[in-house]
Amino acid sequence: MAGKKREIQLQAVINNQSMWDEMLQNKGLTVIDVYQAWCGPCKAMQTLFRKLKNELNEDEILHFAVAEADNIVTLQPFRDKCEPIFLFSVNGKIVAKINGANAPLVNKKIVDLVNEERKIAAGEMVRPQYNEILLADSDTENAGEASSENLEQLYSIAIIKPEAVVTGKTVEIKRKGDIGEQNLIINAGFVIEAEAKRVLTEEQVRDFYSRIADQPDFEDFVPLMTNGISYILVISQGNKQDPPWKETVPNPESELEPSENQHEMVTPTVMEKWDSLQDYIERQHLSEFCDIEENMANVNKVIDIFFPDFKSITSIKLERIMALLRPDLFKKKKEDVLNIIQDEGFKILMQRQIVLSEEEAQTLCKEYKNEDYFENLIENMTSGPSLALVLLRDNGLQHWKKLIGPNTLEEAKECLPESLCVQFAMESLPINQLYGSVSLEAAEREIQYFFPPQNTLGLIKPHVTQEQREEIIDLIKEAGFEITQMKEVLLTEDQADKIYFKIKKRDFYKDVLEVLSEGPSLVMVLTKWNAISDWRRLMGPIDPDEGKLLSPDSIRATYGKNVLRNAVHGSSTVHEAMETINKIFEEAVPENPEQN
Structure with missing residues (x-):
C-alpha cells in the first residue's frame, strides 16, 4: 500500500528576531501574518493561502509565514492588537501592509506581486523602486532592542530599623505618598522586589553590620536592632539603561524663553539619575531609620538567608487583573467559567456581584459605542448582576486576553475559535461575554474602583511564638491582605482599653x-477590599475548639489554645476599626471607603 503523502507546512513559524532576520533572506514574495500570542494567527485566511500556493508557486517564488509580534523587536508596533496584519516582503524589503482579514484585497496584492516578480525574472520589466514600509522609528527600535537584552539586574538591601517600624516610619519610607513628595523609595523610581519582616538575632546583626563593629557604640547598637521587628527589603535599581531618576534645578542659561502667549513662566524640571540607593537615602535624611547594603557579596548573603526562593520568584511575572462576567453569562454559566479560570492557573483573589450603573456600563463597553447594538448592550449590562473578579497569574494579562479572545464574536471565530468568547457566545449580543483589563495600569484603576480598599485592625497575641507569627503573616498575605502598618508593643491597660473598649x-x-x-x-x-469580614472569616470562631469543628483551617483553630489565648483579634465594624487604628497608631489613616 502506498504511504500517505506528507503534507508540506503552509506557513513558516517565526517567533524570534533571529528567525525574522533569516526569513528576510527569502527570494521572491513572503506573505507574513503578524499575530499576538494571546490571539493566534488568522485561520480564516489559510484556505486562501493554500489555494494560492498551489496555483502560483510552481517556481517557488511565493512563501508564507506567521510571525509572533510579542517576541520580535521589529514587530513591536503591532503588539496588543487583535486585528490581523499582513506584511508583504519582496527580497527582504517590506513593500506593503494590509490590516484586517480582507481576503479579496490580500488575494489581489499577492497575485500582483507574484506576477511582477515573474516579469522581472523574465526580463520583461525593471524592478520598481518600492517605498519600504517603516514598521518603527529608530528610537522605538533601539528601545525594543535594549529591552530585549538580558541585562544584569542590580539589587540593594534596605533594613528598616525596629524603632522606625514601631513609630510608623515604614510606610513613609517605602510607599508612595501624596503627589509631590520625594522622600520615598518608590517615588524615587526604585522597585521593591521582595520584603520580609523579621526580628533579627544577635548573630545576624553582628554579621550584617560587621563593617561597623569597631565603632565605640556598636555594643549599644546591637540590642537596638534585636528588640523588635525590622523590615528587610530587596530593592532593584532597574537595569543600567534605566536607573532611577532625581529632580534637579535646571540651568537658567538653558531655559527656553516664554512664548508671547505665556502669561507665566513655568520652570522646567530636569531629570538626572540617582547613582545608588545609598546616595538617595542619605540625601533624603533617612539614614537614621534605614540602613543600606550595596556590596553584592553581602546582598547575596542576606537574600540567601531571608529570601531563599528569590531567584525563582523573580523569574515569574505575577500580574493582577480585573475580569467581569456580563449578566447573561453570570446567570447561565457562572460555575463553568469559574472552573475554566481556575483550571487555567488563575487564582481568584476577590469576587463580588455588582449591578452596574449606566455610566459604569458605558465605560466598560466603550469599544462598542459605534455599534448598532450599543443601546441594547447597555440595557443588558444594567439589567442584572455581573460578576467582577480580581485574578492573579504569571503573565496574567496576556493569558487572560488569549483565554477570552477578541471583543466581538465575529473576530473571535476568525482569530481564536477556541476562546471563551466563542465557547460562551450568547444569542442576545454578538460580543464577548467576558471583559478583561486592557493593560496592567487599567487593571489597577478598575480594581481600586470595583474593590475599594478597606482597613481593619489585626492583633497577634503574646502567646503566639515567633515562628507561628511568621506563619500567620504568610496566611494574611496569601489571603490578599496588605499589611500597611505594623508594630510590636507590650500593651498597657490604657492601650488595651482602646482595642477592647467594647468589653x-x-x-x-x-x-x-x-x-x-x-x-x-x-x-x-490590614488592608484589602472587604477587609473586616474577610479578616474575621480568616480568624475563625472565638473559641478555637469550636473553630476546629466549623472552620478547621482558620487561624484560631490552628494556633489558638482557648477562648482567651485564641491567637488573634480583629475589629467588628468599619467604625470600630477606624477608631481603634487611629488611637493605637496615633496617626489618622485614610477613611474606609463606603462599601458599595
Whole structure:
C-alpha cells in the first residue's frame, strides 16, 4: 500500500528576531501574518493561502509565514492588537501592509506581486523602486532592542530599623505618598522586589553590620536592632539603561524663553539619575531609620538567608487583573467559567456581584459605542448582576486576553475559535461575554474602583511564638491582605482599653488584660477590599475548639489554645476599626471607603 503523502507546512513559524532576520533572506514574495500570542494567527485566511500556493508557486517564488509580534523587536508596533496584519516582503524589503482579514484585497496584492516578480525574472520589466514600509522609528527600535537584552539586574538591601517600624516610619519610607513628595523609595523610581519582616538575632546583626563593629557604640547598637521587628527589603535599581531618576534645578542659561502667549513662566524640571540607593537615602535624611547594603557579596548573603526562593520568584511575572462576567453569562454559566479560570492557573483573589450603573456600563463597553447594538448592550449590562473578579497569574494579562479572545464574536471565530468568547457566545449580543483589563495600569484603576480598599485592625497575641507569627503573616498575605502598618508593643491597660473598649466593663476583661500582659503583641493595619469580614472569616470562631469543628483551617483553630489565648483579634465594624487604628497608631489613616 502506498504511504500517505506528507503534507508540506503552509506557513513558516517565526517567533524570534533571529528567525525574522533569516526569513528576510527569502527570494521572491513572503506573505507574513503578524499575530499576538494571546490571539493566534488568522485561520480564516489559510484556505486562501493554500489555494494560492498551489496555483502560483510552481517556481517557488511565493512563501508564507506567521510571525509572533510579542517576541520580535521589529514587530513591536503591532503588539496588543487583535486585528490581523499582513506584511508583504519582496527580497527582504517590506513593500506593503494590509490590516484586517480582507481576503479579496490580500488575494489581489499577492497575485500582483507574484506576477511582477515573474516579469522581472523574465526580463520583461525593471524592478520598481518600492517605498519600504517603516514598521518603527529608530528610537522605538533601539528601545525594543535594549529591552530585549538580558541585562544584569542590580539589587540593594534596605533594613528598616525596629524603632522606625514601631513609630510608623515604614510606610513613609517605602510607599508612595501624596503627589509631590520625594522622600520615598518608590517615588524615587526604585522597585521593591521582595520584603520580609523579621526580628533579627544577635548573630545576624553582628554579621550584617560587621563593617561597623569597631565603632565605640556598636555594643549599644546591637540590642537596638534585636528588640523588635525590622523590615528587610530587596530593592532593584532597574537595569543600567534605566536607573532611577532625581529632580534637579535646571540651568537658567538653558531655559527656553516664554512664548508671547505665556502669561507665566513655568520652570522646567530636569531629570538626572540617582547613582545608588545609598546616595538617595542619605540625601533624603533617612539614614537614621534605614540602613543600606550595596556590596553584592553581602546582598547575596542576606537574600540567601531571608529570601531563599528569590531567584525563582523573580523569574515569574505575577500580574493582577480585573475580569467581569456580563449578566447573561453570570446567570447561565457562572460555575463553568469559574472552573475554566481556575483550571487555567488563575487564582481568584476577590469576587463580588455588582449591578452596574449606566455610566459604569458605558465605560466598560466603550469599544462598542459605534455599534448598532450599543443601546441594547447597555440595557443588558444594567439589567442584572455581573460578576467582577480580581485574578492573579504569571503573565496574567496576556493569558487572560488569549483565554477570552477578541471583543466581538465575529473576530473571535476568525482569530481564536477556541476562546471563551466563542465557547460562551450568547444569542442576545454578538460580543464577548467576558471583559478583561486592557493593560496592567487599567487593571489597577478598575480594581481600586470595583474593590475599594478597606482597613481593619489585626492583633497577634503574646502567646503566639515567633515562628507561628511568621506563619500567620504568610496566611494574611496569601489571603490578599496588605499589611500597611505594623508594630510590636507590650500593651498597657490604657492601650488595651482602646482595642477592647467594647468589653472592658465585662467581668472577664481582667483575664484579657492578664493574657495581653504576658508579652508583646503584634498590632497591624490590614488592608484589602472587604477587609473586616474577610479578616474575621480568616480568624475563625472565638473559641478555637469550636473553630476546629466549623472552620478547621482558620487561624484560631490552628494556633489558638482557648477562648482567651485564641491567637488573634480583629475589629467588628468599619467604625470600630477606624477608631481603634487611629488611637493605637496615633496617626489618622485614610477613611474606609463606603462599601458599595
